[in-house]
Amino acid sequence: GENVEQHPSTLSVQEGDSAVIKCTYSDSASNYFPWYKQELGKRPQLIIDIRSNVGEKKDQRIAVTLNKTAKHFSLHITETQPEDSAVYFCAASKRGGADGLTFGKGTHLIIQP
Amino acid sequence: DAGVIQSPRHEVTEMGQEVTLRCKPISGHNSLFWYRQTMMRGLELLIYFNNNVPIDDSGMPEDRFSAKMPNASFSTLKIQPSEPRDSAVYFCASTPAGGATGELFFGEGSRLTVL
Numbered sequence: 001g002e003n004v005e006q007h008p009s010t011l012s013v014q015e016g017d018s019a020v021i022k023c024t025y026s027d028s029a030s031n032y033f034p035w036y037k038q039e040l041g042k043r044p045q046l047i048i049d050i051r052s053n054v055g056e057k058k059d060q061r062i063a064v065t066l067n068k069t070a071k072h073f074s075l076h077i078t079e080t081q082p083e084d085s086a087v088y089f090c091a092a093s094k095r096g097g098a099d100g101l102t103f104g105k106g107t108h109l110i111i112q113p
Numbered sequence: 114d115a116g117v118i119q120s121p122r123h124e125v126t127e128m129g130q131e132v133t134l135r136c137k138p139i140s141g142h143n144s145l146f147w148y149r150q151t152m153m154r155g156l157e158l159l160i161y162f163n164n165n166v167p168i169d170d171s172g173m174p175e176d177r178f179s180a181k182m183p184n185a186s187f188s189t190l191k192i193q194p195s196e197p198r199d200s201a202v203y204f205c206a207s208t209p210a211g212g213a214t215g216e217l218f219f220g221e222g223s224r225l226t227v228l
Binding site: 032043089093106 | 144146155163169171208215217219221
């Protein structure tokens, strides 16, 4: 089955700086790559996703890039703010999410004031 | 819509007891997923249903775990007998048919503690 590796497990950045989280996946048939944000004690919520027919997608301060050849994708957050502090999960799916998502282990992002 | 509704939010029980977790998906969503979250193993997919039919239960850890979806608006995850290693947060999630949007909508989770 699919295996998703995520790095780093913890990332501390100064407020205003950029943060980058990286993931690799094992199954070349995967075609859908979402990112979820989970605040302490809350549910995971989708923040951005990308499908295999595009290489990059942006939404305000958040962007995701995908390299299908290398089987890796990354989350980029620019101009980080205190409310960005949370655990971020990458995930992969072969059927656009219809068969569920295989998640990475998560990255705890800490924004230092 | 109220979103995915899970109950109970917190459950503390003793080893050997039966635990039943409940989930009401978003109306109109045809796929339902049960996930388990622990610090060590992260978010693990246990089982999912399409149109009330179990499709893949390969993530269910052992026979002590079972899940049902008797109708489109209700699902249960049962652990019998429970063990301390079952302590985790159990999330239910739903999505429209065929992963039309890709997004999984998670409930608030049920935090289970087995003593």
